[in-house]
Amino acid sequence: MRKTLLFLLLFCPFLTLAQSNNAPSSYDLHDIKITGYLQTQFQKAQSGGITSFSGGDFSANSDSRFMIRRGRLKIDRVDKFSNIVFQIDATQNGVNLMDAFIQLHTPEIPELMLTAGLFNRPFGYSIVYSSGYRDFPERARVFQTLMPRERDLGAMLSFNSKKIAKFLTADVALVNGSGLSARDYDSRKDIVASLNFKFDSLANKHLHIGFGASIYKGTVRSNTDTYYTANGNGFVANTKPDNVNKNLNRDYYGANLQVQYDNTFGTTTFKTEYVEGTQPGVANSTSLAGPYASQSFATQPLTNLYLRHFNGYYFWLTQQIAKSRFTALLAYDVYDPNTDVKENTIGLAGNNTTGGDIKYATLGYGITCAVNARLKFTVYNEHVSNDGTTLTAYQSDLKDNVFTTRLQYRW
Template identity: 70%
Template sequence: MKTNLLILLFIFPLVSIGQSNNSPSTYDVHDLKITGYLQTQYQRAQSEGISSFSGGDFSENSRDRFMIRRGRLKIDRVDKYSSIVFQIDATQNGVQLMDAFIQLYQPDSKALLFTAGVFNRPFGHSIIYSSGFRDFPERARVFQTIMPRERDIGAMLGYNPSNKYKFITAELAVVNGSGYSARDYDSRKDLIGNLGFKFDSLANNKLKMGFGGSIYSGTVRNNTESYYTDNGNGFTINNNTANVGWNAKREYFGANLQLEYDNTFGNTIFKAEYVGGKQPGVASSANIRGPVASQSFSAQPATDLYLRSFSGYYIWLTQQIADSKFTALLAYDSYDPNIHIKENGIGPDNNTSAGDIKFSTLGYGISYVPTTRVKFTLYNEHVVNSGTNLPDYKSDIKDDVFTARLQYRW
């Protein structure tokens, strides 16, 4: 029943009911405008030194921490023919570039947009949806793994007409594939395609609906004489001197659905998104912790590639509590980096590693928004993995995380 429900949700051909990162603060003509937000938080983990997708790994001897999760400062300018966006992120880890792109368009219409620079990959719903408006503290594990930091460097063409077809959004991007903070390490470029539909005035203007689909077609360069392919019960090595410089396929397909309903119990928002495909990664090692062995890397992987077929999804539900400023939060996400092997088959005898383990997360909490600028969030994540034959993963590891966050947006 659960599988059938997910299939029904995701067979529809992207749309963002909310705020997109790939745009200035407004397209009204203006000189420099400064916006941004700050997220400061306290977190407590179930164990010390855990790997975590809730703001990054915990230090070896720490399970409690205060941190600046995001400190965004965005500057944009819009004129008759073009706009520019420049955004940085300042935290305890330093200052990093987030967005730096130029957009060109016709003076009488922005139906056709050309974007060049550093921008969010136009894939799915949650990648381009701003973290300053997202109800949940973090994106799902699968998207943090296959598209870490969300951005890349390249060029994009977008189409969103203002006539009777304004419910359609189409985007096509060519990017380096190595992420926003890295130089490309091979000559090939990756292609991203996105098609979405958005309807804002259904059921007497009480219902908003969006749905769409995305594709990603790229490669990862192999820098060794060997790579590993999945044989259904583990990995088989392919050894040949010609494998140096060979490019493995990196391919994703995704679908998403968003529903927002204004009802007598308060505003209800349901969001779901699925992504699957092929992801070249590496093996877990002393230098690469298990959960990120299947991650997309920003530099040339130094060790052998492991070619995995993966799948992941999330379901997000928010419910405003009556007509108050409180909202209940409930989420579930799952990421299986290797769909061809069960957890009890993962072990040292078949070349599998911690990079092949499936993780699922149940999240729940509450947010309070006293003004349009301030938001308090209390949120707990219960993370589960099945036992394997690996020494450190014989049973479910204790890696739950509680987050108390205060956000100010201007």
């Protein structure tokens, strides 16, 4: 499978139907422009204090909350030779920097653009797809785990032909690998690459199809003399003095597909994405919940690393109802952080597995109402499931479903 995905990346074009975050509000020449969106929501969890990928963990002893999920304010400017984008996110948790990059281009070679600063990693479909336009409340668990908060610091070279092959774009980025953190914990940099083709006028302009592949090649530095690798039934320790400061592979291979059909009943869209690879993580502990044990690191991990082979995917289906303001939503996503073990063997004595190796599946369904061009209301429920293990805290399915109502205003 991995060789197939790499072949697709190198030799086959793919299409996206995304509203990209790595762009100003418009490429038309303009002075300072201010845009953004606000998402305010109420959520009810199945039980209090759960670990959740639906807007973050719930506080201890609380199973409901009001919150500002996203409060984005974007400032951009476009002139003949450069673009600048600056975006912040203001919520009840404070103000965070989201985007800060400069793009350089020349009229002589309009196909090429250099982006430098803090931007979305150009991997796959959903990472670069703006949360202000996405129908579903959150990205799939697998992408929140691999690339939390989506951004990284670095430089990116993009190709977008507006004349000969206007459907073609390509991105290659060199990034720190530590996400939004300015403190990179090793000297090596990670490479992210993707190819994009876009065709919007098939079947009398009713059909839009996209497909493709992406690749991420990076490393995580080991801080100890021991790291763990899979042996088929769990993990085995690899202990050597020269393992200290060793860089362990962090490799992702992804493929995606999008289909949109404008029919007499209303627009139908189907989107899916698959990713697999190797993810350096840690063992879960009293201070680290199991689902976060395989998450990418913003700071140097101080404990022993676990090299996990993973895969994950999602299916998104939307159906506009009778060309009205209402759209029905149906989603299913899976993230398996350790494809080398069965759930009923996790936690067995001697195999070094923990709550960080448990597979999760999420079924989501709901409806949105576009009140007007700027205001959208969403009602959505997520049913999260996991198989039982031999671990005390994970012997059966956790009670971690989440119901969300959201109001979004975009300007």
